[in-house]
Amino acid sequence: MLALEGLRLEQGSFALEADWAVEPGARVAVIGPSGAGKSTLLMGIAGFVEPARGRVAWDGRDISALEPGARPVSVLFQEENLFGHLSVERNVGLGLRPDLRLLAADRERVEEALERVGLGGMGARLPRELSGGQRSRVALARVLLRQRPVLLLDEPFAALGPALKREMLELVGEIAAESGATVLMVTHDPDDARAFAGQTVVVAEGRASAPLATGPLLDDPPDGLRAYLG
Structure with a gap:
C-alpha cells in the first residue's frame, strides 16, 4: 500500500x-x-x-x-529523459545498470523489454532516429526493466x-x-x-x-x- x-x-x-x-x-x-x-x-x-x-x-x-x-518507484516524465548519444539498448540498459556494464544476460533482458513495447530489433538506433511514440516506448521499456512496484x-x-x-x-x-x-x-x-x-x-x-x-x-x-x- x-x-x-x-x-x-x-x-x-x-x-x-x-x-x-x-x-x-x-x-x-x-x-x-x-x-x-x-x-x-x-x-x-x-x-x-x-x-x-x-x-x-x-x-x-x-x-x-x-x-x-x-x-520502490519509477517515473515516466513528459520529456522521456533519453540520452541522445546513447543507443536505444543502452538507454534502456540504464534501468538495469547505471554504469552500463551490460552482461550478455542483461542484453537479453533489454531485448525482451524492447520486444514487449514493440521495438524489437531497434536497440542499435539512436533516439533521434525514432518517432515521438517510439521514444516514449523506449522510456517505458526502461521502466519495465526497473520492476518497481x-x-x-x-x-x-x-x-x-x-x-x-x-x-x-x-x-x-x-x-x-x-x-x-x-x-x-x-x-x-x-x-x-x-x-x-x-x-x-x-x-x-x-x-x-x-x-x-x-x-x-x-x-x-x-x-x-x-x-x-x-
Whole structure:
C-alpha cells in the first residue's frame, strides 16, 4: 500500500498537503488546474521534493528519507529523459545498470523489454532516429526493466496524438496489470482519466484530496474541478 501520511510538500511559497492511501495495483489519475501541484505530488512520492511534514510510506515502511533511486518507484516524465548519444539498448540498459556494464544476460533482458513495447530489433538506433511514440516506448521499456512496484506518470504521452496516446496508455495498463504495479498518472484530460484510472485524486487549492471513484467524480465534480473542466 502506498500511503501519504499527513504529508506537506513545500516549494518556495507554495505548499501542498495530502493524507490518504491507495491499495497495491490501483490505477489513480491525478487531475486539477495548471500550477495546482500535480507534478509536485508525484515528485514528493518519488523523493525529488522532501516533505516539510509527514511521510511517504510503502507497505507500512517510511521511505521519506530514501534517495529517489532507492525508492520502490519509477517515473515516466513528459520529456522521456533519453540520452541522445546513447543507443536505444543502452538507454534502456540504464534501468538495469547505471554504469552500463551490460552482461550478455542483461542484453537479453533489454531485448525482451524492447520486444514487449514493440521495438524489437531497434536497440542499435539512436533516439533521434525514432518517432515521438517510439521514444516514449523506449522510456517505458526502461521502466519495465526497473520492476518497481509504484509507477508515476507525469504526462509522458501529452505530446502524442490521441490515437497514439490511447495506445500507449493501453500498453502501460497491460504492463501494470502483469506486474501488479500501483500507477499514479497526472493528466489534464478527463477522458484519459476515465479510460485508464478507477480512482482520481483532485489537486486544487493546496490539497491533494483522497482518491474517489473516477466516473462518479467526473460526472458530478466539486466546484473547483467543475470550473477547471468547464
